[in-house]
Amino acid sequence: MxxxxxxxxxxxxxxxxxxxxxxxxxxxxxxxxxxxxxxxxxxxxxxxxxxxxxxxxxxxxxxxFPKDQLLAFSPLLLVDYLKKTHQYYVDYSLPRIEKLIHRLLMSTPKQNSEMQMIEKFYLAYKKKLLEHFDEEEQEVFPIVEKLVLHPDQVADKNFDANFEKEHEHVDFELDDLKNLILKYLVPEYDELICNKLMEEIYHFERDIHDHSRMEDAILIPQMTQLLRAAE
Ligand SMILES: [Fe+2]
Ligand SMILES: [Fe+2]
Structure with a gap:
């Protein structure tokens, strides 16, 4: 290693x-x-x-995964990094995957319902993912920031973050998307676009898996500890 x-x-x-x-x-x-x-x-x-x-x-x-070392950093550093990661997904990864799916679809002479299902599935996945990011940015990150900077101003000390379950969905659905493409793509398509798309999806999968792991294993324990200290 x-x-x-x-x-x-x-x-x-x-x-x-x-x-x-x-x-x-x-x-x-x-x-x-x-x-x-x-x-x-x-x-x-x-x-x-x-x-x-x-x-x-x-x-x-x-x-x-140096868990103890990561837990010892200020949660503000992690929140800042997580926000920038969301930004990268929203500005770059997701639009790129979306564009490639669309171009792949356009590259086939005959569009069938399976192909359209791939695009529909992706758009539904993206919508859910953006809602997840939004919830973290509107509800979770501000609480962590407040707990560090102004713990006395946090009214609800029983905040229960339920990320792990949501992160599992994110993983499963990305897997489903890959399987849909691998199994149901009609054989006449642009190889280059297909290769680029798969590469982008695998890259995104790795990145978001790492991101969710930081939230589950570091941010949530830090938040729990801060909430306890603020009680
Ligand atoms: Fe996140
Ligand atoms: Fe998350």
């Missing part, structure tokens, strides 16, 4: 795993890394380098 450290060059991280680039962008770090190390760039961008590395290493290694 490859675990990056503060003295690694940032270029090396992207060379080792280009999927880390969107994660690095979420921290506001832009390309043009020069020869700078993780520590040097985090210093330039005023980022907590330990938090940055914990997020990057967790994303890079499926089996790396």
């Amino acid at each position: 490859q675990v990056f450290s503060k003295n690694d060059k940032m270029v090396h991280l992207v060379q080792a795993n280009h999927n880390l680039l969107p994660v690095i962008h979420r921290f506001g770090i832009r390309l043009g890394f020069g020869n700078k190390t993780v520590e040097e760039l985090c210093f330039d961008y005023e980022i907590n380098s330990d938090f940055f590395l914990a997020i990057v290493n967790t994303f890079h290694n499926k089996n790396f």
Whole structure:
């Protein structure tokens, strides 16, 4: 297992795993890394380098999850990262998947009901996912922020976040979408578009799985602890 450290060059991280680039962008770090190390760039961008590395290493290694270390960071750091991740999904991942599904559909000479079902299924999935993000951004994240900054102003101390169940749905439905495409796509389609679409879906699946894991295993325990402390 490859675990990056503060003295690694940032270029090396992207060379080792280009999927880390969107994660690095979420921290506001832009390309043009020069020869700078993780520590040097985090210093330039005023980022907590330990938090940055914990997020990057967790994303890079499926089996790396420094739970105690992650729990010890300020929940404000995590909330900020989670919000930026939502933004990336809304601005980039989801529109891209949607466009590719549509182009794939258009690339077949004959449209059948299965093909249309794929697009319909995706649109329903996207709607539910956006509602989920909205609930987190309107209800959950503000409570966490308030609990850290102004705990005395939190009126309802019995807030019960029910994410794990919702996150399971997100996973299942993405799986269903993949299966629909793999099983029911009519054979005459544009291969390039299809490959790009599948690549994008698998990439998104990995990313959102990591995101949900942060919420379930870190944010919720932090929130529970803050609520208890505020009682
Ligand atoms: Fe989220
Ligand atoms: Fe979530």
